[in-house]
Ligand SMILES: Cc1ncc(C[n+]2csc(CCOP(=O)(O)OP(=O)(O)O)c2C)c(N)n1
């Protein structure tokens with residue numbers, strides 16, 4: 331066991347996979363010599379050399395397109411899109427190319443690649459560098475979508491993503507980069523499509539992802555201490571594949587479900603999960619399904635404004651306690 | 657009848673040679689006959705949806721494909737029947753896919769715009785303008801990284817030179833010195849608009865080459881020999897580690913852009929002028945010039961026609977795809993499961 335930052339976990343995760351498999355290559359803007367704008371790739375260039383860790387021009391389409399062509403023909407590329415907002419300029423690959431080639435070609439074409447990208451708010455960067463775009467990706471058949479919340483999960487889920495035969499969008503939360511956590515020694519390989527119950531509880535299920543996970547956990551402690559409400563907190567971790575069994579199992583026990591989503595409200599991942607619960611666990615429920623989200627609004631820059639717009643501990647506590655006490 | 661009377665001064669053993677010339681001719685005829693058939697089948701409503709033909713553009717596909725080595729990779733657009741056929745994919749598989757039959761290349765899951773046959777090196781037909789240029793770069797990067805000697809060849813139209821992905825790919829390929837060849841089939845129209853109306857330079861591809869440190873290359877895309885020679889040069893350069901090439905081939909589509917487009921937007925007489933330079937007409941003359949007998953030429957043509965007829969009948973009789981393939985191959989496990 332060692333304590334590692336989420337940022338260093340990214341480095342260790344990539345290094346672990348590159349050491350294991352010479353077909354794993356890594357490309358992106360400023361990722362090699364500079365070590366990445368978030369310093370989440372420092373040392374990889376020195377360790378693996380210029381053929382395997384390559385700086386690219388500011389050409390997001392070329393980055394994702396090249397990753398796809400390499401993946402189709404035998405490599406296992408990891409491509410970095412610096413800020414997830416920039417997925418919008420290369421969305422063709424995410425929406426039309428990676429996820430459809432296998433289907434359209436009746437299984438001839440493979441696309442084993444990982445797109446790593448800095449997602450989420452909290453850095454005061456404003457509306458074009460702070461979004462949570464997991465829903466942009468979740469809605470597309472053929473992709474897998476993963477968003478870890480802890481350093482150990484970063485390594486394990488990154489390894490699982492690199493080893494996965496399908497295209498995986500791997501969303502690293504920018505505000506989590508400096509956070510620390512215990513990480514086991516040696517190789518770590520996790521499993522996609524598995525949610526994790528981080529805090530068992532009996533009164534309500536709170537579903538969260540990435541930066542919302544520590545907030546949901548803190549809210550659960552407060553709800554227990556101040557309201558006597560015992561919440562089960564689930565880190566969804568993987569939106570596609572989705573671990574509905576863990577979620578439905580929890581709701582069967584608590585009879586209540588809340589989602590805490592950083593994304594703007596419309597079509598958020600919580601809506602999809604809540605619709606599954608409504609469909610398949612309706613008679614388990616003792617109350618309404620409640621989504622706690624960012625409003626349907628772009629993100630502001632000023633610290634007070636940004637802090638006020640995202641779901642936070644107090645909002646979670648308030649919504650959960652009011653819903654359960656009404 | 658001319659079998660005995662080959663003119664003594666023809667250089668049958670020039671840089672191209674008889675075998676290759678016959679292959680170039682046959683490939684062009686296969687494309688011509690299959691495309692003509694695709695059009696007829698479209699009019700009969702046996703090919704549904706859409707279809708983009710390369711009638712008139714056969715020499716580009718034939719020249720590049722015949723010059724390839726096995727293992728070289730083709731990346732095509734929605735106008736990709738020609739390039740797919742040129743790599744030796746059976747006509748039946750192509751027509752079957754266009755007709756939505758179970759014997760199609762992808763059993764009807766892709767359709768006319770997405771012909772793919774990896775076993776023949778056809779790495780996909782892409783219907784989003786420009787998307788495949790970066791993808792071809794990636795395949796070339798793999799060859800470079802693994803020290804493999806194959807070349808990735810990417811075909812696209814004049815209109816494609818105005819989308820961002822073209823410029824990203826050109827710069828990327830040049831900076832990384834990738835073994836990739838960008839082939840612009842300049843047929844002078846992007847859909848219905850003359851390319852000159854929407855492009856800042858007269859030669860949409862070649863006039864951009866210098867921006868990426870590449871040689872300016874414009875060739876006669878209706879002369880399969882010219883295409884073949886330029887292709888060989890570019891393949892040699894790519895295999896030798898000399899990096900990418902951008903080749904603009906001047907050509908013309910005899911048909912409309914897609915489906916049954918009557919192409920009324922073209923000025924009178926333009927099509928007729930280009931038909932005088934029909935690549936197949938040019939190549940018949942070329943073969944004769946090199947002393948190939950008429951009988952031999954006709955035998956090739958009739959053989960191809962028989963193949964296309966036979967393929968057509970087989971496709972008409974082929975079963976439609978079973979519904980149990982509807983949701984297969986979404987993910988690598990063969991299925992479409994997104995949850996447990
Ligand atoms: C991104 C994108 N924009 C527009 C289209 C619609 N479209 C299909 S073909 C075409 C014209 C392309 O012209 P060109 O590159 O010259 O190829 P050609 O069809 O002449 O072979 C257009 C605009 C598309 N498929 N993709």
Ligand SMILES: [Mg+2]
Pocket residue numbers: 813814815841842843844845846847
């Ligand atoms: Mg054109």
